[in-house]
Amino acid sequence: MTRVILDPTSEIVPAERARLARPMSLDGMTVGLLDISKPRGDIFLNRLEERLTGIGAKVNRYRKPTFTKPAPVDLRQKISMECQVVIEALAD
């Protein structure tokens, strides 16, 4: 007799999207720096901002309300509209 069990997973198939091509230069591009609100992440991002502006990039700063939750959808949308590149600071 055939035994059947039911799939306990969500059965979702994630959509796969190709990555954008890596930019040859950041000169003139807008780079978003996303602070996830981990302590001292700002120190890392401040230094990155100095380096990036030094090579001609425009920098926008963003901040998640808390590192424990996914970034709000409005924030993700805003970053995608305003930047060509984004860097996220994860570390304590």
Place this chain on the structure above:
Amino acid sequence: MSQLANGLTVIVKRECETCQMVVPVLEQLTGLTVYTQDDPGFPATLAPIHDEDLSVSWHHEIETVPTLIKVVDGVEVARTVGWSRADWEQITGVAGLGPDLPVMRPGCGSMSVDPDLVDALRVRFGGGVLASRQIELADLDDEHEMMFQRGWTDGLPVIPPTPERVLKMLTGTTRNPADIVAVIPPDLVEVTVEKVAIAAVMAGCLPEYMPWVLTALEAVCNDTFNMHGVLCTTMAVGPVIICSGPGTRAIGMNSGMNALGQGNRATMTIGRAVQLVVRNFGGGRPGEVDRGTHGNPGKLSFCFAENDAESPFGSLAASRGLPEGVDAVTVFAGESPHTIVDQLSRTADSLANSLALSLQAMHHSKLALAFDAVLVIGPEHARVFADDGWDRERLISELRARTTRPGSEMIRGARGITEGIPEHLSDQEIPKFGPDGLLITYAGGGAGLFTALIGGWANGTVGSTPVTREVRYDTRHP
């Protein structure tokens, strides 16, 4: 579903002596349709219809044979089970039925509710409600090994979620199998009652646990409790499910000896079902999105009942706004329990000082206000407070006062320790816990001067806030 003919219908089986006894009565009736469950030729004189697949019995919810039903214009207007002359005469409108029979005699169980058959019948007639993908196993497959290989277990064996078992689990709730229960992190997918039932089967739940599993999932999967963060954090925390109310006793939860430990089916499997939903449905697995540095064994299942019936503090759920005596779950993002030993204090004052010392040290003596705590006070410690007239509010305020320290002792660098609170708080008195930061509950065996401390995760909007929800009772009978 098959429609019964207008007039009278009776469902019988030969194996039932009451059915055999009423055959002379059936022969007195006109316009009678007879369905037989077992012997296709019984009763021989009445041209019975064989309900071979039991579909008529199932769809008309026959629990006893004989069942006599009267249908008018396609609608059932009366039924009786077993033999009762008065009832049969009233339904048939015929006087003097079965003059040689006793006044009444109970019937027998219908084959459609035979415990050996009912699970298969539920699949045959109710299986269409199941939407989950069906996975067929080859004869040589070991279903337990197969589920390990697919990553569907928490490291312990799970019960295979067959359609029979899942449909039986669904009898524990009246909610539609397709109803959405919650959005499960980290994949943020809407889970249905059916998928929760699958996890509940795998965890080892009984159908009557379903309302608790559903309520606990609703309680953890929201922005307030933040199951997403509790799953992802490096801290050794998981959802701690504290159950209150008489329903905990109705499903056999243990709030006495070893209340936080192993050996109780309800507590072990309710918490496990919640975790299996997050793991298998939400995609939250250790080493992937679950980034726990150490983890803790409670991430298998950390669910317990408080002994609110005997608590000198009332129930935790009542302290959080629900009426006393209501079945509820309170969820707390917490780590493993830690025992506070004090076997000598016989005054509330002394014992509060003891508890305060351990509370102050929780996570780090120099960190404050960032973490909440649950105290599971055992009966012998609770009695010390009750004897001195301390209720819940008094105990919490005393503990908060005794865990308030000068900021100068707690700032970074103080006492030769770099960890600590920011330097600008040096001049302030710093409470370890906020006004809602201590949750008091009562459970444990009658012997032992102990309290269990469950330390929390990052609290408030940054992390997790405890949530209390009433258990929705919507039990359907199988």
